[in-house]
Every structure is written in structure tokens, then in C-alpha cells.
Amino acid sequence: MEGCKLLDFYPLGDAAVVIRVGSEINIANHRTVMALVSYLEDHPFPGMVECVPSFTTVTAFYDVMQITYDEVIAQFKGLEDQIVTGTDESSKTVEIPVCYGGEFGPDLEAVARHNHLTPDEVIAIHTGADYLVYMIGFAPGFPYIGGMSEKIATPRLPSPRLAIPPGTVGIAGAQTGVYPIETPGGWRLIGRTPLALFRPKEHPPTLLRAGDHVRFYAITEDEYQLMLEEFSRN
Amino acid sequence: MIRVLHSGMLTTIQDLGRFGFQKYGVIVSGAMDAFALKVANVLVGNRENTAALEMTLLGPSLLFEEDCLIAITGFGMTGMIDDRVVPTWRPVYVRAGSTLTFKSTTDGCRAYLAVEGGFRVPMVMNSASTYLKAAIGGYEGRALRQGDVLQMGDAVERPLIAKGTLSVMARESRFAYPNWSVSKDMLPRYQGNPVLRVIPGGQFEDFTEASRKVLLGERFEVSSRSDRMGYRLSGPSLELTEQVELISEAVTAGTVQVPSDGNPIILLADRQTIGGYPKIAQVIQADLPIIAQVRPGQRVGFELVTLDQAQRWLREQHQNINRLKASLKHLSER
Numbered sequence: 001m002e003g004c005k006l007l008d009f010y011p012l013g014d015a016a017v018v019i020r021v022g023s024e025i026n027i028a029n030h031r032t033v034m035a036l037v038s039y040l041e042d043h044p045f046p047g048m049v050e051c052v053p054s055f056t057t058v059t060a061f062y063d064v065m066q067i068t069y070d071e072v073i074a075q076f077k078g079l080e081d082q083i084v085t086g087t088d089e090s091s092k093t094v095e096i097p098v099c100y101g102g103e104f105g106p107d108l109e110a111v112a113r114h115n116h117l118t119p120d121e122v123i124a125i126h127t128g129a130d131y132l133v134y135m136i137g138f139a140p141g142f143p144y145i146g147g148m149s150e151k152i153a154t155p156r157l158p159s160p161r162l163a164i165p166p167g168t169v170g171i172a173g174a175q176t177g178v179y180p181i182e183t184p185g186g187w188r189l190i191g192r193t194p195l196a197l198f199r200p201k202e203h204p205p206t207l208l209r210a211g212d213h214v215r216f217y218a219i220t221e222d223e224y225q226l227m228l229e230e231f232s233r234n
Numbered sequence: 235m236i237r238v239l240h241s242g243m244l245t246t247i248q249d250l251g252r253f254g255f256q257k258y259g260v261i262v263s264g265a266m267d268a269f270a271l272k273v274a275n276v277l278v279g280n281r282e283n284t285a286a287l288e289m290t291l292l293g294p295s296l297l298f299e300e301d302c303l304i305a306i307t308g309f310g311m312t313g314m315i316d317d318r319v320v321p322t323w324r325p326v327y328v329r330a331g332s333t334l335t336f337k338s339t340t341d342g343c344r345a346y347l348a349v350e351g352g353f354r355v356p357m358v359m360n361s362a363s364t365y366l367k368a369a370i371g372g373y374e375g376r377a378l379r380q381g382d383v384l385q386m387g388d389a390v391e392r393p394l395i396a397k398g399t400l401s402v403m404a405r406e407s408r409f410a411y412p413n414w415s416v417s418k419d420m421l422p423r424y425q426g427n428p429v430l431r432v433i434p435g436g437q438f439e440d441f442t443e444a445s446r447k448v449l450l451g452e453r454f455e456v457s458s459r460s461d462r463m464g465y466r467l468s469g470p471s472l473e474l475t476e477q478v479e480l481i482s483e484a485v486t487a488g489t490v491q492v493p494s495d496g497n498p499i500i501l502l503a504d505r506q507t508i509g510g511y512p513k514i515a516q517v518i519q520a521d522l523p524i525i526a527q528v529r530p531g532q533r534v535g536f537e538l539v540t541l542d543q544a545q546r547w548l549r550e551q552h553q554n555i556n557r558l559k560a561s562l563k564h565l566s567e568r
Contacts, residue, residue: 010436011541012484012485012486012489012516013486013487013516013517013518013544014433014519014541014544014545015486015519015548016484018436018484023481024481025481037257049253049254050253050254050255051257052256052507052508053257054482054508055482055483056481057484059483061253061256061486064519064545064549064552065549065552068542068545069541069542069545135482135508136257137259137482137506137508138506138507139259139367139368140255140258140261140368141259142259144482144508180259183367198368200358200359200368201358204258205255205260205359209258210257
């Protein structure tokens with residue numbers, strides 16, 4: 001546990017302030033971001049609307065009818081001493097079943113070829129790591145995941161697909177992620193999970209949250225179908 | 235209830251947006267012109283954040299199957315019942331059996347229709363706003379279609395003054411309205427080719443001096459590939475002093491980001507929560523209603539103001555709405 005360093009503040013327009021805690025993507029900055037978000041949610045300043053964490057910043061949105069920018073900044077005086085950065089031991093690990101290859105992962109072969117591996121080796125590497133969710137964004141529930149092995153890194157498609165089905169697991173460069181809703185996208189698709197990442201009727205409405213750990217494990221197509229039926233019944 | 239005879243180009247149910255869920259990647263959505271939506275609601279006695287219709291470029295055709303107090307606001311569409319113009323920015327009592335259609339005008343882009351009691355739709359994450367890509371909120375998560383039936387909610391506040399009188403007046407014709415409307419001085423400066431007030435974005439200083447001059451001196455055309463997510467602008471290209479890899483962080487309505495092709499994009503109601511492009515400027519909140527009313531093909535310019543001024547103008551806009559509420563309350567107590 002140590003006091004955190006808040007590097008600087010700057011406005012995001014006239015109703016939000018960005019608090020920057022560092023300048024690179026790493027676990028220490030991630031932990032500071034998470035500590036800062038949880039502090040602000042437990043001790044909201046007057047007029048605070050919501051906080052949005054990212055890799056190196058926390059953005060606090062506020063209501064201009066209740067507070068000015070200068071008053072918001074004044075609220076942050078002495079904040080560094082009040083926030084302690086803990087470890088992320090308390091966060092949960094989410095296991096995500098994935099049916100790799102076939103029609104669910106049409107780019108699995110290409111990812112293997114690009115890295116001079118067999119498809120099974122790609123699956124072994126993808127399922128062999130512990131991942132950290134740095135933030136959620138781009139689409140509801142879409143995780144920005146860190147920690148994928150460079151051994152299976154593959155560049156994006158030169159031209160994006162128009163519609164990627166929800167649940168599809170992809171690779172872009174050294175990142176991996178799961179599409180929660182149908183969107184266009186240029187990631188290399190290696191498999192699909194029967195789990196719903198976006199759950200608009202639940203609170204919170206997403207399977208994953210910033211700070212969670214993720215592990216992928218391989219399932220067969222039959223298991224995929226069974227799980228899909230089971231999850232859609234619940 | 236109201237039956238949709240024609241949907242128009244893009245007619246959705248919106249309120250002021252879905253707040254508190256951006257950390258889960260859930261976008262804010264909400265009315266593009268929040269000022270017009272708030273005033274429409276206030277005019278029929280609703281809370282400002284009540285669900286209303288946002289109509290884009292080509293309006294819908296709506297059959298009223300019951301008497302209804304409505305208000306039409308915004309810029310760019312003229313409501314018509316039986317070849318007579320339904321005036322905007324005031325309450326209008328519409329009799330059952332009337333069909334409301336809309337004619338487009340050459341200026342403006344979006345109109346709002348509020349009904350007393352609001353539209354009855356399920357709340358999703360505390361909001362009635364339609365989020366098309368995730369298919370949630372509003373009317374079954376989608377834009378209205380021919381044949382849809384909209385149910386009205388219960389009136390929540392004191393009925394407007396004029397309602398009784400108006401209903402009597404409307405016996406003579408299909409609709410009736412009072413002889414006053416919201417003062418033009420209260421409205422945002424709606425116009426076709428506006429100059430938008432901006433404050434510097436997080437990476438303003440990272441752009442070349444020439445690019446900063448161009449941004450504040452030239453005009454940009456709003457591309458036809460513009461939508462509720464953002465307005466794409468074309469014109470002189472904007473460049474960074476050096477290409478830097480930016481770490482993605484939160485963006486908001488009005489953020490002017492510049493992708494590597496140098497053409498700025500103004501993010502609007504359906505913006506994503508996180509963005510990775512450099513932010514050259516930020517359209518102030520008070521001018522978001524103005525940009526929301528710009529049509530593709532029109533041109534916009536940018537003028538630099540201070541954050542302090544921006545917050546003052548936004549408060550003035552809120553105070554105008556509060557003044558309107560106070561005068562309506564005064565009328566209702568007379």
C-alpha cells in the first residue's frame with residue numbers, strides 16, 4: 001500500500017475533468033486508476049455525475065449547475081494522501097469458455113500461419129495466460145485486455161468485416177478481446193464464447209469490469225451449443 | 235395512443251441520456267439537441283428528462299387516437315395537421331383522429347415531439363433513450379416503424395394553464411394553441427452554417443500552429459457520413475507536430491478528434507465512451523444544440539472561448555429553462 005501520484009488535471013470540455021496518473025500502460029498505473037475510481041465513487045464531490053477509468057486516466061463528469069471547474073479541482077487538493085493503492089487481489093477471475101476455429105474462428109488458421117504455429121498451439125497459448133481487464137469501452141462490455149503473448153500476435157485485417165457476431169473472440173496485434181454486440185471490426189477472429197458479455201437487464205450490465213482477471217478455456221462445438229441453451233434459459 | 239403511419243427517416247425515442255454506465259462501455263445516447271427536448275417537455279408539463287420523439291430530416295406521420303397535449307420544438311421541420319401549420323415552441327392541444335405530418339425545411343435537422351405524460355416505454359439502465367447499436371431502450375431498442383403504437387404515460391405535474399381552454403378551442407378545429415410561444419431570445423442561436431464555440435482539447439498544443447490557425451480560421455463541410463455518433467468534417471487537413479501514439483481515454487459530446495487522415499470528427503450523442511485519437515478542441519455544451527441542427531452539406535467554423543465563459547453560457551441556458559418553468563407555473567396559478 002502506498003500513496004498515489006496524481007500527475008495532472010485537465011478539462012475534457014466544460015463538464016468533465018481528466019485526472020492523469022501516469023503516461024504508460026502498466027499494472028501500477030492501472031491499480032492507481034482503480035483506487036482513484038473507487039475513492040471517488042465512495043466520496044463523490046458535490047455535482048459529480050460519474051467516473052470513467054481508462055489505462056492512465058480517470059475522467060470525472062460533473063454537473064455545471066452545481067460546481068465549476070475550479071471548484072472541482074479545489075476538491076482534489078490533498079487527494080493524493082487519501083488514496084491508497086492496494087493490490088488487485090480482491091478482484092475476481094472470470095473463466096470464459098471458447099469454441100475455437102471453424103465457423104466461429106475463421107482466422108485461427110491465418111493466426112497460426114502468421115506465427116509459424118499449429119492451430120492447436122495457438123489455442124494452447126491463448127488459453128495458457130492470465131489476463132487483466134484494464135478498462136471497458138468501445139462497445140458495452142468490451143474489455144481492453146492486457147497480457148496476451150507476442151507469440152500469437154497478428155496484425156488486423158487490411159479491411160474490416162462489416163458484422164462480427166456477439167461473443168466472437170479476436171486478436172489485433174498483441175491484444176485480445178471479445179465482441180459483446182454485433183459490430184464491424186478488423187480483428188482476427190479465432191473463436192466464440194456462449195457467454196453474454198453485455199447484460200442490459202442486470203446490474204452491473206456487463207460480465208467483465210475493469211480490474212477483473214480473465215482466463216479462456218477451450219470447449220467443443222457441442223459444449224458451446226449446450227452452454228448457449230443453458231445461458232439463454234437463465 | 236399514437237399510431238405511426240410513416241416512420242420518417244430516423245425517428246427514435248430519447249430522453250437526456252443514460253448516465254452512470256460509461257465505465258461499462260455503455261454510451262450516453264440521449265437527445266442530440268437536449269435544449270429542444272427539455273423545452274418540449276416543460277411546455278406540456280413534463281419533467282425535463284421525459285421520453286420524447288427525436289425526428290431527423292424527414293419527419294414521421296402520426297395518427298392521434300386520443301386527445302393529447304403536445305409540443306414540437308427543434309429546427310428544420312414544420313408540423314402540419316389538415317394543411318395547417320402546427321406552431322412550434324408552444325403547447326398544442328390535438329384532438330383524437332388528427333394526423334400530424336412534417337414538412338422539411340432547408341435549415342435545421344431535428345425536431346422533437348413531447349406529449350403530456352411522455353411516452354410509456356420500459357426504462358433500461360435508468361433511461362428511455364434508444365441505443366440503436368445495442369438494440370436497447372426506447373421503442374424495442376429500435377427506430378420507429380410503420381404500424382408501431384406509442385402509449386402515453388400519466389401526466390406527472392400540474393396540467394398547463396391553457397389545457398382546459400385549449401380543449402374547448404379545439405372543438406372548432408383539429409387543434410388549438412395559445413397566442414404565446416417561447417421567446418426567440420431564449421433559444422440557442424440556431425442557424426444553417428454556424429460558428430461553434432470551442433475550448434482547447436487535451437492535445438490542442440500537439441497540433442501544428444498552421445493547423446490550429448486553420449481550425450479557427452476556416453470552414454469545414456459536414457459530410458453525408460455523419461450521424462448521431464458523430465459529424466465527420468471535410469476541409470483543410472489538420473496535422474500533429476509529430477505522430478504520437480495516444481493512449482485511449484474518455485471522450486464526451488462535443489469532443490473534436492482528429493484521426494490520421496486529418497479530417498476532424500465532432501463526437502455527439504451516440505459517441506463511444508473511450509477514444510484514442512488526438513483531441514484538438516471541444517465544442518462547448520451550450521452550442522451542442524446548434525451543431526445538432528446542422529445538416530450534411532452545410533459548413534461549420536470554430537471560435538475559441540474560455541472554459542469559464544463556456545460554463546457561464548451553459549448555466550444561462552439552464553436558467554432560461556428555469557425561467558420558462560417559472561412563467562408557466564405563474565400562468566397555471568392565475
